Amino acid sequence: MSLPEPRLTSLAHGGGCGCKIAPGVLAEMLKSMPVAAPFADLMVGTESSDDAAVWRLNDHQALVATTDFFMPVVDDPFDFGRIAATNALSDVYAMGGTPIFALALVGMPVNVLSVETIGKVLQGGAAVCAAAGVPIAGGHSIDSVEPIYGLVALGLVHPDRVLTNRGARPGDYLILTKPLGVGVLSAAYKQGRLEAEGYAAMIASTTRLNTVGARLAGMDGVHAMTDVTGFGLMGHALEMARGSGASIDLWPDAPALLPGVVDLIRAGVRTGASMRNWAAYGADVELPEGYEDWRRDLMTDPQTSGGLLIAVGADDFEAVIECVRADGFDQAAVVGQVAAGPARVRIL
Structure with missing residues (x-):
């Protein structure tokens, strides 16, 4: 009789976008990156911490190229594949x-997980790509100590409609499309403290x-955009502030929250990534007097496949x-506003 397989999350030291290297460490690593200025058709590179690279193909098309992968945030292999593909x-x-189209990136402990379990991860990713109307056209796999899955994702956009995190203007309002709290719920899940309603919402x-x-991209008035993932709402807003050369004011009670998040985070459930995030960019963030730690940790909470x-x-x-x-984003909310001033984030 074969032994039962271990939980996917038990094989990983972190999960989801909480696996990201801390922003301060990442900044140090990227200091040695060569400048890409000689490439005239490279519209977006590493200069502004944007979500993807963009290469002009012609007057009507630009190629968007990105990759994203991480370790399990849940134990169900099909759901893990779906989450990772959606995020990428x-x-x-x-x-x-x-x-x-997309390419799959797969690293699995092949002597620990069954072929069937690994196959379900791939099926989950393929299901999401099918819903997006794109094929997984290839990929690469390795035997890895920890389970890893993600995609290289390629897309097209008109060169005049590329949206970056650099275009925010004073007076702009900030809209967030999804509720916050994925990191808190995933931490509660690992601790066995997440109720069925919270899991389903996550x-x-x-x-x-x-x-x-x-x-x-084709709508009037949309000046900048980014997705909120591993650095939390505060961190990705700060990247937008730095890219745009403006100040960003966030309204702490404005974002929608996933069910049960407030009770869990007030009870001390949070990720190590939220604290690493704050340590990395807190010097460029102004908090109001008496701002509670749990509220700060919610604003730095890593959002796997966020809005x-x-x-x-x-x-x-x-x-x-x-x-x-x-x-379908019925919980989308206006969460702040862009203001003239130094590149910083203020919590009002």
Whole structure:
């Protein structure tokens, strides 16, 4: 009789976008990256911490290229594959692009997990790509100590409609399409403290494709966009502030939250990544006097396959949020505003 397989999450030291290297460490690593200035058709590279690279193909098309992969955030292999694939495709949508195909990146402990379990991970990823209307056209696999899955995702966008995190303007409103709290719920899941309602909400959020991003690229007033993932709302807002040379004010009670998040985080459930995030960028964030630690940790909570953060002009934000909600993001909310000033984030 064969022994039961271990839980997927027990094989990984971290999970989901909480696996990301801390932003401060990443910044140090990227200091040695060569400047890409000699490549005239490289529209977006590493210069502004954007979600994907963009290469101009011709006057009407630009290629969006990205990769994203991580270790399990849940134990169900099919759901793990779905979450990882949704998260990877999100980077294409965050640039205003439409995916065209993907390549699978697979690292699995083949002597620990069965072929059937690994196959379910791949099936989950393929199911999401099918829902997005794109094939998984190939990939690469290795025998790895920890289970890893993700995609290389490629898409197309008109060169004049590329959305980056650099275009936010003073006066813009910030719209967040998904509720916060994935990191808190995933930590509770690992601790055996997550109720069925919370688990279902976490899966529904992390497997919802950000397809609306491609439509937003053609809408008036949309000036900048990024997706909120491993660095939390505060961290990705700070990247937008730095890229745009502006200050961003976040309204702490404005974002929608997944069920049970407040009770869990107030009870001390949080990820190590939320604390690493704060340590990396806290010097560029202003908090109000008496701001509670659990509220700060919620704003730094890593969001696996999180929502889009959209900077839109005051005259157009109602049309944009109506478009987002019509696409199924009924908890989309205005969470802050861009202001003139130094590149920083203020919690009001």
